[in-house]
Amino acid sequence: MSVSTKAAPAADQEMLISGCAAIAQALRLSDIDVVTAYPIRPYDTVMQAVAKLISNGEMDAEYIVAASEHDQFEIVKHASAVGARVFCGSSGVGWMYAMEAIAVTPALRLPMVALVGNRALDDPGAFGCEHNDALCVRDLGWMLTWVDTAQEALDTALIAYRVAEDRRIFLPCAIGADGAFLTHSEVLVKVPNKEKVDQFLPKYDRGDKMLHPDNPITIAPQVNEDWVMEIRKQNDEAMRRARGVIQEAYRDFHKIFGRQGGNPFVESYMAEDADVILFGQGTLSLPVKVGVRKLREQGHKVGFVRLRWLRPFPTPEVQETLSRAKAVGVIDRDYSFGSPNHGAVLYNEVRSALYDLPKRPHVISFVCGLGGREVTLDSVTEMSEILLKVAKTGKVEQPNYWIGVRG
Amino acid sequence: MATELTVLPTQNLEAFKGVKKLPVEEYFTSGHRTCQGCESALVMKLMAKAAGPRTVILGSTGCMYVANTTYYSTSWVVPWMHTQLGSSGSAAVGTAAGLKALMRKNRIKQEPINVIAFCGDGGGADMGLSSISAALTYPEYNFLILMYDNESYANTDIQLSSMTPYGANTTFSPPGKARRILHKRWKKNMAGMLAAGHPECRYVATVDASYALEMMNRIRKALTIGGPTFIHSLDPCPKGWDYDPIQSHDLGELAVETGVWPLFEIEDGVLKFYGKSKSIAQGRKRKPVREYLLRQGRFAHFTDEDIDYFQKKIDLMWDRWLIPGAVCIEMGDDIRKQLTRAEQEVAAAEAKQ
Ligand SMILES: Cc1ncc(C[n+]2csc(CCOP(=O)(O)OP(=O)(O)O)c2C)c(N)n1
Ligand code: SF4
Numbered sequence: 001m002s003v004s005t006k007a008a009p010a011a012d013q014e015m016l017i018s019g020c021a022a023i024a025q026a027l028r029l030s031d032i033d034v035v036t037a038y039p040i041r042p043y044d045t046v047m048q049a050v051a052k053l054i055s056n057g058e059m060d061a062e063y064i065v066a067a068s069e070h071d072q073f074e075i076v077k078h079a080s081a082v083g084a085r086v087f088c089g090s091s092g093v094g095w096m097y098a099m100e101a102i103a104v105t106p107a108l109r110l111p112m113v114a115l116v117g118n119r120a121l122d123d124p125g126a127f128g129c130e131h132n133d134a135l136c137v138r139d140l141g142w143m144l145t146w147v148d149t150a151q152e153a154l155d156t157a158l159i160a161y162r163v164a165e166d167r168r169i170f171l172p173c174a175i176g177a178d179g180a181f182l183t184h185s186e187v188l189v190k191v192p193n194k195e196k197v198d199q200f201l202p203k204y205d206r207g208d209k210m211l212h213p214d215n216p217i218t219i220a221p222q223v224n225e226d227w228v229m230e231i232r233k234q235n236d237e238a239m240r241r242a243r244g245v246i247q248e249a250y251r252d253f254h255k256i257f258g259r260q261g262g263n264p265f266v267e268s269y270m271a272e273d274a275d276v277i278l279f280g281q282g283t284l285s286l287p288v289k290v291g292v293r294k295l296r297e298q299g300h301k302v303g304f305v306r307l308r309w310l311r312p313f314p315t316p317e318v319q320e321t322l323s324r325a326k327a328v329g330v331i332d333r334d335y336s337f338g339s340p341n342h343g344a345v346l347y348n349e350v351r352s353a354l355y356d357l358p359k360r361p362h363v364i365s366f367v368c369g370l371g372g373r374e375v376t377l378d379s380v381t382e383m384s385e386i387l388l389k390v391a392k393t394g395k396v397e398q399p400n401y402w403i404g405v406r407g
Numbered sequence: 408m409a410t411e412l413t414v415l416p417t418q419n420l421e422a423f424k425g426v427k428k429l430p431v432e433e434y435f436t437s438g439h440r441t442c443q444g445c446e447s448a449l450v451m452k453l454m455a456k457a458a459g460p461r462t463v464i465l466g467s468t469g470c471m472y473v474a475n476t477t478y479y480s481t482s483w484v485v486p487w488m489h490t491q492l493g494s495s496g497s498a499a500v501g502t503a504a505g506l507k508a509l510m511r512k513n514r515i516k517q518e519p520i521n522v523i524a525f526c527g528d529g530g531g532a533d534m535g536l537s538s539i540s541a542a543l544t545y546p547e548y549n550f551l552i553l554m555y556d557n558e559s560y561a562n563t564d565i566q567l568s569s570m571t572p573y574g575a576n577t578t579f580s581p582p583g584k585a586r587r588i589l590h591k592r593w594k595k596n597m598a599g600m601l602a603a604g605h606p607e608c609r610y611v612a613t614v615d616a617s618y619a620l621e622m623m624n625r626i627r628k629a630l631t632i633g634g635p636t637f638i639h640s641l642d643p644c645p646k647g648w649d650y651d652p653i654q655s656h657d658l659g660e661l662a663v664e665t666g667v668w669p670l671f672e673i674e675d676g677v678l679k680f681y682g683k684s685k686s687i688a689q690g691r692k693r694k695p696v697r698e699y700l701l702r703q704g705r706f707a708h709f710t711d712e713d714i715d716y717f718q719k720k721i722d723l724m725w726d727r728w729l730i731p732g733a734v735c736i737e738m739g740d741d742i743r744k745q746l747t748r749a750e751q752e753v754a755a756a757e758a759k760q
Pocket of ligand 1: 100468469470471492493526527528529530531557559560561562563568
């Protein structure tokens with residue numbers, strides 16, 4: 001009788017963990033090399049989880065408690081340049097404090113992966129979720145994705161490394177996670193085994209871009225006005241290529257792990273035949289989906305589309321999922337003061353994406369859930385009713401609404 | 408798990424024994440666009456030569472970035488990367504940590520690689536102070552932070568920094584009709600402050616490129632001793648200090664001879680003056696600061712009164728400070744008394760034996 005010496009691959013382990021702890025598991029599985037920490041709620045729970053993994057010997061990385069967010073991001077930026085796989089992150093004003101380092105990273109083509117535990121910007125002092133912090137990198141050359149569940153957080157972290165470190169891309173990637181709603185809520189998460197992750201995620205190889213005495217290159221020389229256009233253009237080309245690389249990564253991920261099979265860019269919920277569609281990102285999907293189900297029971301053709309990647313922006317998918325509706329309401333957990341129509345950031349992105357369609361739905365801006373305010377079922381009903389009225393009358397009374405604000 | 412390497416070994420860089428023994432290889436060569444007579448550029452050249460080829464150099468924004476790494480004509484032969492104005496400390500930590508992780512995981516060859524991050528006085532003593540201070544607390548990484556001090560934000564057109572000498576004419580402190588002296592702050596003691604505040608930092612020194620060999624050997628010592636280390640160099644800057652470039656070397660010497668710039672090193676907590684500063688500390692007469700100040704256009708508006716004030720401050724530094732150039736604290740009477748009492752007790756005990 002022959003005995004197989006090959007161990008059967010261990011099954012996924014189910015763990016009751018928070019979104020941040022799920023990301024920490026992804027970092028363990030990705031065998032990151034350098035990680036930096038600096039406290040700010042709600043992102044810092046990921047670093048607490050990482051610290052525990054390191055102190056227990058479950059993760060082998062240089063773990064550096066930095067003196068500020070600026071230091072944190074500069075440390076990993078340089079570690080990435082010598083070829084190390086790195087991670088760091090922040091929230092709210094911490095993310096802002098690091099902004100200089102964050103802004104230069106894409107041009108250096110360093111595939112840093114960072115978590116933004118979304119938090120309102122001080123002042124007024126607030127710990128609650130708002131998306132304006134992470135949105136500040138929207139125009140800086142970072143890839144930017146938002147996750148909805150702890151499972152998606154873990155999976156997306158693995159995917160983020162795969163895409164960011166792909167030589168065709170070499171761009172940093174930020175993962176937006178709603179403060180408290182996702183960062184702190186515990187749910188059951190499938191934590192895959194290391195062999196599967198190794199199959200999915202090759203080692204980071206910086207190749208001839210690596211800073212090392214064997215490869216004595218000069219990184220970030222002064223180019224003045226001579227080369228900035230070309231550098232920005234290359235950054236843009238990488239961002240354009242990211243679309244295909246993201247699709248590839250999700251395809252492989254699905255093959256290996258059996259999850260993340262749908263469209264990588266948008267999640268569409270009862271939207272195919274909907275007259276009106278609510279559109280948004282992050283954890284507001286939970287109340288919105290429940291609200292949509294209830295309204296469907298009452299016979300209203302309401303649907304929901306959740307944006308998963310904001311950069312690169314999935315224009316074809318957004319056009320495709322929204323074009324059939326009569327009215328679209330974009331729910332933003334952020335705001336853009338003084339912007340067109342006094343709308344918010346996603347709203348303006350969506351309107352711009354739909355502009356070229358021969359037949360466009362009406363688009364309304366809903367500013368909702370700022371500073372961590374709950375997006376309630378009542379809010380969902382209120383927004384849907386506004387949209388249903390627009391769909392019925394074909395008239396937009398008001399381009400924007402603040403939902404759930406005290407009188 | 409990979410083999411545990413808590414601290415990597417360093418290169419054993421022995422002191423150069425005389426100018427004639429210097430290697431001919433340069434690792435900072437042609438292609439840069441610094442002003443004629445720029446001592447900071449000389450510091451870069453000597454620093455790279457002292458460190459040798461197995462080195463990674465990181466430079467924060469300033470003249471030594473802007474003028475040295477123009478695209479297509481970088482002057483660095485060793486690998487070089489830019490870091491943000493206030494990030495020399497973080498750049499050093501990140502690079503050392505990245506290399507260490509990769510070596511520990513056997514992804515690159517295990518070998519001692521010098522990591523040097525440099526910054527100007529603006530980037531180092533002002534904006535980057537916190538980052539440098541933090542960096543000097545990580546004993547597990549080997550790197551040197553060198554602050555080249557041309558005493559102004561030179562690259563942005565000579566604005567005053569916290570390292571600019573009292574009263575100097577800069578674009579942020581021009582002498583005017585109503586106020587001759589706009590800048591009344593006294594320079595910080597960077598090296599002393601960093602040495603005193605960072606017990607894990609095994610080596611801190613001040614250097615002056617007019618004494619090139621001594622300077623290079625201090626760099627070699629810092630890199631050999633390992634852990635986080637710091638060196639502060641004083642660099643005459645013809646543009647900012649306003650003098651004929653031919654005088655750079657002389658001014659570097661004068662800074663030491665007048666006692667304005669004391670040369671010292673602190674190795675494992677033990678402070679030593681060296682070079683001419685050693686003889687000054689032992690009683691050799693200092694040249695009057697007037698000779699140093701009046702050779703620079705930035706002090707051209709000084710009256711005798713201003714020069715006297717400057718001289719008085721330098722005298723104070725040498726005569727009253729706990730450690731000239733490093734620790735500006737005098738002993739209070741009770742501490743002095745305590746120390747004398749302790750000395751008396753020791754003397755009494757010795758007499759008894
Ligand atoms: C965050 C930030 N603020 C301001 C600047 C503008 N800036 C570029 S070079 C420079 C001068 C730096 O002075 P210093 O560190 O003393 O170096 P030096 O120019 O004297 O060599 C400044 C202020 C910058 N690059 N980054
Ligand atoms: S301004 Fe001063 S520091 Fe800058 S290149 Fe010229 S001489 Fe050197």
